[in-house]
Amino acid sequence: MKRNLISGTALPLIIVANEKGGQGKSLVSLAIADHAYLHEAPLGIAQIDTQHRLAYALGRSVLTIAPAAKDARRDPAAEARSFTPLYSMIEKAAGRGASVLIDTGANQASRFAHWAGLVDLAEDLTLWTVETTVIVPYVAEAEAMRQAAQTANLLLDRIPQARLMLVENERDGLFTHLHPASDAASVHRTMIAPLKAQSTTLRMPAIEAGSWRPFEASRCRFVQVAQMPVEKVMALTGLPRPEAKIARGDVAGWTATVFEELDRVLPWSKRGGEHG
CATH class of the missing domain: 1.10.10 (Arc Repressor Mutant, subunit A)
Incomplete structure (x- = not known):
């Protein structure tokens, strides 16, 4: 059964994620930010990464949760505290009727999921009437889709009430053109197709890099x-x-x-x- 689309009555928290880099996460996040801008929708933006592409493009401050320090294993509490500003942003946004977009960098979705489970974020999101959407972009390549599926399942495990949206990034070719005997086609059949049954799939056409x-x-x-x-x-x-x-x-x-x-x-x- 497909999870329902955003109802329009709850405040959306949007998480853009894929553990693998180079899947179009920043493009998707920037497009979402501009889409909200056109609709005059209040939107707080956070990134779990050290890159500043969104802040540069948007010309505004973006909350940044930097990657874990090397000594985080010796002090797990410090790692958890690094997410406190993000928790505060979501809570304040819910209180004033705004939305929040979280752009997670490569290899950061598992870190966010661990923190979300640790603080039982799902419970608070329900309490604040925040409707969560997990958006996972991927290209037509086996490892990209494999990690996309793993990312989606991980985040849905931590936030079970979240809606899932898959974004098929056509940068490396059309998904309908995957050779049936290829590893990519196998991953699509065994890992992506089951997720499609409970999600919405969006198409992201290739954008000319030179343009x-x-x-x-x-x-x-x-x-x-x-x-x-x-x-x-x-x-x-x-x-x-x-x-x-x-x-x-x-x-x-x-x-x-x-x-x-x-x-x-x-x-x-x-x-x-x-x-x-």
Whole structure:
């Protein structure tokens, strides 16, 4: 049985995760932040990582929970305390009617899940009427899907009431084109397909790296690119006018497709608080 989509009556906590790096987590998180921005929805943003891509692109502060220190095993309590600011953010957001987006870096989902189990976060989320969504992106590659399934199962074990959304990142090819005898197809059948029965699957088309990279380097948001004057695109990318138009069109088309997918599953509320 599929878990229901976000109802629109509870406050969403959105966790973007996959233990494997390079799966499009930052792209998904940035798209969600911009989607909330367009809907004037208050959104707190946190990352469990040391990279600052979201903060740079969004031009705002992002709560950062750094990776565990090397001596964390000798002082597990210190590791647990490192998540206290995140707990406070979720609690305060629930109190003022805002949502929270958590972007977990590579190899950090298990760390977050351990902490969530330790403090019984699921109980508090129910108490605060916070509806949780776990979003797991992955590309069409065996290990990527294997770790995606493991990440999803781990987080659902710690937060059983969470909704699961799988994001099929088509960067490395279409999932329908997997060779039936390949390891990737086997993992998709045995590990991803069972999760699809209890989740919603979103499509994330490939985005031309050469088109998006200059905008990303200039700390642009997806919502800015589509309306950007071609002269500014030319200045940012160094491309001549025709190619600048193509690059802008590539990013705008990708954004439109992803936002249509998010429209199906994220009915934001315009309740009080800060938005992205």
